[in-house]
Amino acid sequence: MIDSVNPIRRRMMLALAALAAAGRPARAAAGGIRQAAGKSDKAYIERAFEMRQHAIASGDQAFGAVVVRDGVIVGQAPSRVVTAGDPTAHAEMEAIRDAARRLGGRDLGGCTLYSSSPPCPMCEAAAYWAGIGDMVYGRDATRAGTQRLCG
Numbered sequence: 001m002i003d004s005v006n007p008i009r010r011r012m013m014l015a016l017a018a019l020a021a022a023g024r025p026a027r028a029a030a031g032g033i034r035q036a037a038g039k040s041d042k043a044y045i046e047r048a049f050e051m052r053q054h055a056i057a058s059g060d061q062a063f064g065a066v067v068v069r070d071g072v073i074v075g076q077a078p079s080r081v082v083t084a085g086d087p088t089a090h091a092e093m094e095a096i097r098d099a100a101r102r103l104g105g106r107d108l109g110g111c112t113l114y115s116s117s118p119p120c121p122m123c124e125a126a127a128y129w130a131g132i133g134d135m136v137y138g139r140d141a142t143r144a145g146t147q148r149l150c151g
């Protein structure tokens, strides 16, 4: 059906569809995620530590992470390095993948990554590529600031 529309109109329709996907509210993407008790760094870090507990309970490495946009948890994961047999399945990578899936795209601009420990260079680079604006880690909710691609 869309092929029968003239090319300019078709391009406009596709652009509008892309805009609609980009502007998809965080709340809609959060379906199935139990939200944190509050809307503070401490509350999101608490959830990252819950993910860490899941990792430990499943016999994986003791790490957890969540991704938050507009005060809504849109991605969360424990480490799956051991259970998935994937050396790149760090909690942060898995949380970024979860958020991208739920938000329907690779642009995680406006999101903050919370992790139970300081992110490693691979995860920091992944956050960079995803456009994540901020990172917070550890029990004290230390702000890591804008991530860098290398070092």
Ligand SMILES: [Zn+2]
Residues within 6 Å of the ligand: 090, 091, 092, 093, 119, 120, 121, 122, 123, 124
């Ligand atoms: Zn990592």
